[in-house]
Amino acid sequence: MIKYILSPKGIILLAFAGAVVAVSVLMAWSELGFTGTTPDWLTDLTSRIGLHGAIAGFFNSLTPSLGEDLTKYLQGKGVSVNPKSTASLGDYGYILFMGVALTIGGIAIMIIGREDAEEKTVLPVKK
Amino acid sequence: MQKIVDNHPLKAFNGLTLAIENAINAFMTSKYNPFYYHGALPQYYLWVLYLSGLLLFAYYIPTIDNAYNSKLLTNAWTSVDYITKSLPFGGVIRGIHRYAGDAMVITILLHALRVWFTDRYRQYRWLQWVSGIVLAIFVLFIGQTGFYLVWDDRSLLLTRMTASAFEALPVIGPGLKTWFLNGDQITNLTLSNFLFIHIGLSFFLLFGLWVHYLRMTRPVLTPPPAVNYILTALVLVCVFIWPLSSGSMADLNQQPTSFDIDWFFLFPYAMLSQMPVMGYWAVMILGTVAITAAPWLMIPKQPAIETAEVVLNKCTGCSLCYKDCPYQAIEMVPAPAGSRFKLLATVKDFRCSGCGVCVGACAFDAIDLPDLPDAEVNAKIKALLEAKG
Numbered sequence: 001m002i003k004y005i006l007s008p009k010g011i012i013l014l015a016f017a018g019a020v021v022a023v024s025v026l027m028a029w030s031e032l033g034f035t036g037t038t039p040d041w042l043t044d045l046t047s048r049i050g051l052h053g054a055i056a057g058f059f060n061s062l063t064p065s066l067g068e069d070l071t072k073y074l075q076g077k078g079v080s081v082n083p084k085s086t087a088s089l090g091d092y093g094y095i096l097f098m099g100v101a102l103t104i105g106g107i108a109i110m111i112i113g114r115e116d117a118e119e120k121t122v123l124p125v126k127k
Numbered sequence: 128m129q130k131i132v133d134n135h136p137l138k139a140f141n142g143l144t145l146a147i148e149n150a151i152n153a154f155m156t157s158k159y160n161p162f163y164y165h166g167a168l169p170q171y172y173l174w175v176l177y178l179s180g181l182l183l184f185a186y187y188i189p190t191i192d193n194a195y196n197s198k199l200l201t202n203a204w205t206s207v208d209y210i211t212k213s214l215p216f217g218g219v220i221r222g223i224h225r226y227a228g229d230a231m232v233i234t235i236l237l238h239a240l241r242v243w244f245t246d247r248y249r250q251y252r253w254l255q256w257v258s259g260i261v262l263a264i265f266v267l268f269i270g271q272t273g274f275y276l277v278w279d280d281r282s283l284l285l286t287r288m289t290a291s292a293f294e295a296l297p298v299i300g301p302g303l304k305t306w307f308l309n310g311d312q313i314t315n316l317t318l319s320n321f322l323f324i325h326i327g328l329s330f331f332l333l334f335g336l337w338v339h340y341l342r343m344t345r346p347v348l349t350p351p352p353a354v355n356y357i358l359t360a361l362v363l364v365c366v367f368i369w370p371l372s373s374g375s376m377a378d379l380n381q382q383p384t385s386f387d388i389d390w391f392f393l394f395p396y397a398m399l400s401q402m403p404v405m406g407y408w409a410v411m412i413l414g415t416v417a418i419t420a421a422p423w424l425m426i427p428k429q430p431a432i433e434t435a436e437v438v439l440n441k442c443t444g445c446s447l448c449y450k451d452c453p454y455q456a457i458e459m460v461p462a463p464a465g466s467r468f469k470l471l472a473t474v475k476d477f478r479c480s481g482c483g484v485c486v487g488a489c490a491f492d493a494i495d496l497p498d499l500p501d502a503e504v505n506a507k508i509k510a511l512l513e514a515k516g
Contacts, residue, residue, distance in 0.1 A: 105356050
């Protein structure tokens with residue numbers, strides 16, 4: 001197992017897996033509408049495992065840069081939401097990060113599965 | 128079959144597509160090469176459209192007026208506005224529905240071009256070509272009704288343009304207009320009709336696909352998951368980059384004069400706005416007839432095909448040739464009395480292209496092409512494999 005992980009294929013696998021997880025984390029953050037305020041379930045969960053400050057700090061640190069940029073872009077494209085609704089600009093961010101995660105995942109599978117994908121032509125044995 | 132390709136006037140294009148195919152193979156191997164799933168790509172987007180459409184249908188109200196005096200959902204435009212701005216992920220799902228439709232048109236076009244340039248649209252494939260043309264026309268019309276359903280100023284203009292174009296047709300014109308509007312003028316029943324056409328014809332596509340797959344051996348219906356991820360991701364990223372919005376609510380007392388055009392679905396309206404209506408119909412009808420008739424118009428002169436022949440005393444009824452034949456030209460029938468085997472392969476001459484696949488598949492030298500002996504076929508295959516390395 002360790003030998004596999006340390007092989008070039010294993011390292012590629014870990015790098016892509018890490019990228020997918022990192023982008024997927026941003027999907028949860030997008031659900032907040034880029035405000036950076038962590039939701040109750042996440043606050044509760046992270047406090048139980050002692051990482052509340054780190055995770056909340058990570059989310060909140062994204063707001064002044066990435067969150068505001070994404071909001072500005074979407075509003076510039078005419079996206080608006082009803083203030084009384086449960087929809088948010090973060091819906092679009094969620095989809096963006098899901099799309100990026102799927103792209104990374106798809107490319108990773110193509111790279112990792114490359115060897116298995118080689119076609120092998122077998123001629124029938126004439127009897 | 129190879130002779131036909133060699134003589135094809137578009138051979139250079141065929142070479143270009145094969146070169147692109149080889150380049151992609153070098154990059155991502157044949158397993159993930161979308162060229163080998165080009166027929167399955169539009170079908171994948173069809174499933175995306177069904178699912179996203181189901182979610183939109185749950186909140187869509189097919190009426191055009193405010194007569195119900197409700198502060199909530201009162202007509203088509205406000206229900207679409209509610210979906211887009213108030214429903215959690217509603218705007219996103221609407222965007223997915225729209226861009227999956229655009230992606231379906233693009234992949235259908237790529238599929239058609241690929242089939243055309245690789246010369247797989249005629250003779251034994253005429254049924255796939257003709258049913259594909261019918262499916263493509265239905266997809267376009269279904270997509271256009273989707274634009275009517277939003278019921279903004281663009282929808283109103285498109286509806287009026289379509290009704291006028293139908294009405295201009297001789298004999299059947301007035302009837303078509305009445306069918307399209309579900310009456311003599313635009314009413315709530317008109318949008319009910321649009322919704323019925325949009326959803327009803329979508330399910331008709333399944334029947335059309337069934338016909339499309341007839342006479343195809345083991346059609347590839349689904350791309351591998353990794354390709355599906357990328358196909359989905361393309362739509363999702365488009366939803367973010369070009370988020371959807373509606374125009375202003377349609378007003379029957381106004382006549383909109385221009386609109387943003389979606390070139391994938393609404394290009395016929397761009398043509399209609401630039402030419403006399405009868406000229407438009409002449410171009411559309413003659414163009415469709417010409418494309419549909421292509422399998423018969425493009426047949427080059429060639430010698431008669433020598434169809435495969437089964438060597439009766441060698442056939443074991445193993446079905447290998449039956450499973451491998453791309454044209455379903457081989458039928459397994461009960462073996463004659465006295466045979467050691469249960470089944471016997473027989474060739475349907477009218478479907479056989481003389482391609483030699485069955486000869487290569489048979490492990491018992493039990494099927495031959497009169498002009499191409501079994502040994503010669505195997506020698507050719509081995510030579511190709513050795514050349515490939």
